[in-house]
Amino acid sequence: MLKLSGNELSVISKFVRDLSGIVLDTSKSYLVESRLGPLAEEYNCKNYSELYFKARQDPSKRIANRIVDAITTNETFFFRDNSPFELLRHKVIPDTIDRIMDSPRASFPTMKIWSAACSTGQEVYSVAIILKELLGDDIKRWRIQLVGTDISDAAIAQASYGRYNKTEISRGLRPDQLKKYFEEHENYTKVSDEIRYLANFRRLNLLEPFGFMGKFDIILCRNVAIYFDMEDRKSLFDRLADQLNPRGALLIGATESLFGVSDRYERKSYMNSVFYELKD
Ligand SMILES: C[S@@+](CC[C@H](N)C(=O)[O-])C[C@H]1O[C@@H](n2cnc3c(N)ncnc32)[C@H](O)[C@@H]1O
Structure with a gap:
């Protein structure tokens, strides 16, 4: 595995921070080595500085995206x-459904849900x-816009x-949910079409x-802002x-x-869990 110098660590850390907001713990150079080493070798780089310069000079941003992909914890x-x-x-x-049905939106009910930093989609499909x-067959009357975004x-x-x-x-599914909402294939298991069609995905960097x-x-x-500094x-x-x-x-x-962090929300707690409601 290629060794990372102290100077390379600070250059790579700044690059990753500027691209994604992720603050790399500088005590963990082994983590950068284990995650970026294979990428450096794939791009025939002699060291991490060369990988950095290649990434900066690549107009397609492909190498930069691969670096972020390798560094992020999914x-x-x-x-x-x-x-x-x-x-x-x-x-x-249920509260959201009630609010929509009590509003002018009731005639064509639309519910919009966003999983920002959804990783590989499990959070979105759980929703x-x-x-x-919850909605059963009534779901056909609803326009559900369930969007998952991630930088990776x-x-x-x-x-x-x-x-x-x-x-x-x-990890996380009940056997009856697995049976009902997934299809088994030879080498993988796939979300069933009725669940898949409820969701849309796109790449989005939350810093932008x-x-x-x-x-x-x-x-x-969930579990993305922990990697950012306080300002971001x-x-x-x-x-x-x-x-x-x-x-x-x-x-x-x-x-x-x-x-x-933000005073735009009111902290609410229900059933041992916390959520934040937008203040008026
Ligand atoms: C630990 S996962 C969390 C996934 C899911 N929300 C959960 O809690 O199970 C963090 C995700 O944040 C994404 N991420 C990191 N920086 C990001 C950024 N600047 N914009 C969007 N997504 C980012 C990573 O690619 C990763 O998939």
């Missing part, structure tokens, strides 16, 4: 942490399963295919403007507030808090 699984999904099932989505279980091309590609290997499929995404009833932004975290959650409909809900990761 860890996720179906119904991760469970309680936020119970909260969605028993409180946030889709809950929507299907590879993660978004997998999410779009909705294909999972044995390990991925064994995302006003074009429009307004949402619910946003999940504050900017992210303030900008996400601009994308929420009145009384819209934001769900963040189990270890995260918006205390001292």
